[in-house]
Amino acid sequence: xxxxxxxxxxxxxxxxxxxxxxxxxxxxxxxxxxxxxxxxxxxxxxxxxxxxxxxxxxxxxxxxxxxxxxxxxxxxxxxxxxxxxxxxxxxxxxxxxxxxxxxxxxxxxxxxxxxxxxxxxxxxx
Amino acid sequence: xxxxxxxxxxxxxxxxxxxxxxxxxxxxxxxxxxxxxxxxxxxxxxxxxxxxxxxxxxxxxxxxxxxxxxxxxxxxxxxxxxxxxxxxxxxxxxxxxxxxxxxxxxxxxxxxxxxxxxxxxxxxxxxxxxxxxxxxxxxxxxxxxxxxxxxxxxxxxxxxxxxxxxxxxxxxxxxxxxxxxxxxxxxxxxxxxxxxxxxxxxxxxxxxxxxxxxxxxxx
Numbered sequence: 001x002x003x004x005x006x007x008x009x010x011x012x013x014x015x016x017x018x019x020x021x022x023x024x025x026x027x028x029x030x031x032x033x034x035x036x037x038x039x040x041x042x043x044x045x046x047x048x049x050x051x052x053x054x055x056x057x058x059x060x061x062x063x064x065x066x067x068x069x070x071x072x073x074x075x076x077x078x079x080x081x082x083x084x085x086x087x088x089x090x091x092x093x094x095x096x097x098x099x100x101x102x103x104x105x106x107x108x109x110x111x112x113x114x115x116x117x118x119x120x121x122x123x124x125x
Numbered sequence: 126x127x128x129x130x131x132x133x134x135x136x137x138x139x140x141x142x143x144x145x146x147x148x149x150x151x152x153x154x155x156x157x158x159x160x161x162x163x164x165x166x167x168x169x170x171x172x173x174x175x176x177x178x179x180x181x182x183x184x185x186x187x188x189x190x191x192x193x194x195x196x197x198x199x200x201x202x203x204x205x206x207x208x209x210x211x212x213x214x215x216x217x218x219x220x221x222x223x224x225x226x227x228x229x230x231x232x233x234x235x236x237x238x239x240x241x242x243x244x245x246x247x248x249x250x251x252x253x254x255x256x257x258x259x260x261x262x263x264x265x266x267x268x269x270x271x272x273x274x275x276x277x278x279x280x281x282x283x284x285x286x287x288x289x290x291x292x293x294x295x296x297x298x299x300x301x302x303x304x305x306x307x308x309x310x311x312x313x314x315x316x317x318x319x320x321x322x323x324x325x326x327x328x329x330x331x332x333x334x335x336x337x338x339x340x341x342x343x344x
Contacts, residue, residue: 031342031343031344032343035150035341035343038152038154038341039152061342062341062342062343062344065340065341065342066341066342069152069154069339069340069341072156072339073154073155073156073157075157075332077159094342096148096149096340096342097340097342099340100339100340103337103338103339107156107158107159107337108159
């Protein structure tokens with residue numbers, strides 16, 4: 001096979017790959033747009049985007065996880081829990097979802113009192 | 126390898142298709158604290174007294190608690206604060222809904238605050254830095270030791286609904302502070318320690334936000 005033919009095949013492959021990569025019914029775009037919205041403190045917009053992803057792909061771990069974070073931000077604890085559980089059902093070993101869920105549960109616990117005291121930090125220095 | 130190598134192009138195409146890069150984004154976001162209490166459901170807060178396990182001489186812990194926390198509840202949650210001392214015989218009473226229901230005269234939106242309190246004081250010897258050697262002074266070795274007052278406030282708070290007698294908030298606080306003044310006044314120490322309790326108590330009640338880390342997934 002000549003070099004020109006190989007190059008042509010490679011370019012065709014590149015074109016096809018890009019078409020399929022970018023298409024992916026724009027779900028990645030929606031996830032990314034949601035993240036952009038969250039970065040800009042537009043959490044309602046982010047929720048809207050991630051819900052849209054779930055409409056098309058109910059198994060999207062990213063959308064479930066990110067929605068859970070958004071619900072936490074809005075103080076909707078039960079909704080957040082449901083989304084984390086849904087994400088873990090799809091991807092039980094995803095470390096980031098597991099970590100988020102752990103932090104979420106820690107946030108629900110009462111703040112620990114300072115059992116040891118802070119004597120050493122006070123005037124005893 | 127030349128830049129236009131077909132193999133390199135294929136590799137680039139494969140990477141483009143896969144998307145490459147990270148799969149997550151770490152963010153720091155202010156999240157509200159979880160509150161089991163809905164302050165808007167109540168209009169009156171009744172201090173019904175605390176079981177006092179221990180208090181320094183000359184200090185009425187019940188009175189100090191009401192005087193310190195009463196105005197805080199009024200200011201922060203806009204509750205009408207009243208005092209209705211109840212004979213508390215044991216801690217079991219806090220978990221008896223019938224008892225608290227019977228205290229509530231009508232369908233008022235009343236919240237009772239009660240619990241167990243203890244303010245203890247002890248004197249400790251503290252070792253200060255280096256003891257200066259002074260051959261002239263027979264008490265030189267004692268220069269490195271000083272007395273400290275150590276105060277500990279234990280407060281187990283219960284917030285109880287008047288209409289159902291249900292405990293809506295049950296928190297245990299223990300705060301300790303040492304003072305270089307061995308004759309530190311107990312009421313001043315209470316004020317210092319109650320301030321710490323206040324911060325920890327109101328943060329969840331008011332769902333105050335705290336900076337936390339979360340991970341957003343990119344795909």
